[in-house]
Amino acid sequence: MRGFRTREVRHLLGCSPGKLKSLCTGGRIRTKRIGGTIYYNKDDVKRLLTSGF
Template identity: 45%
Template sequence: MGTLEFITKEDLEQFKQELFAELRRPTFKPPAGKDRQKPFIKSYEVRQLLGISPGTLLQLRKSGQIKFTRIGGLMYYKYEDIEAMMNKRV
């Protein structure tokens, strides 16, 4: 049979202090450059930026007012094009 070990209040207090110290230490640092805007964005992001509905975005695509690239079933838009549209609206 194995030996029995008892845990004292002091052991628990020490564990608590070590755990809190570990939790306070920052563990995640985003890679450099992650705060920059990504070059291509999806349809839902365009709608949020422009404050438009899916139907309005469809009309903008059909009329050629907004450029897009289709990859599979998803549509991507250049962020710089969307930014230019936002600047025109102001």
């Protein structure tokens, strides 16, 4: 199952590229690279939306 792309996640969370990178390196959002595109785990993004970050 594919997740959200970077642009979609940044729009949903309203965060900067640096904050998104921090969330990923901190293990709060899992990522998967398919080809040259990074996909962010949908469940992780939804969890952050409901709990805040």
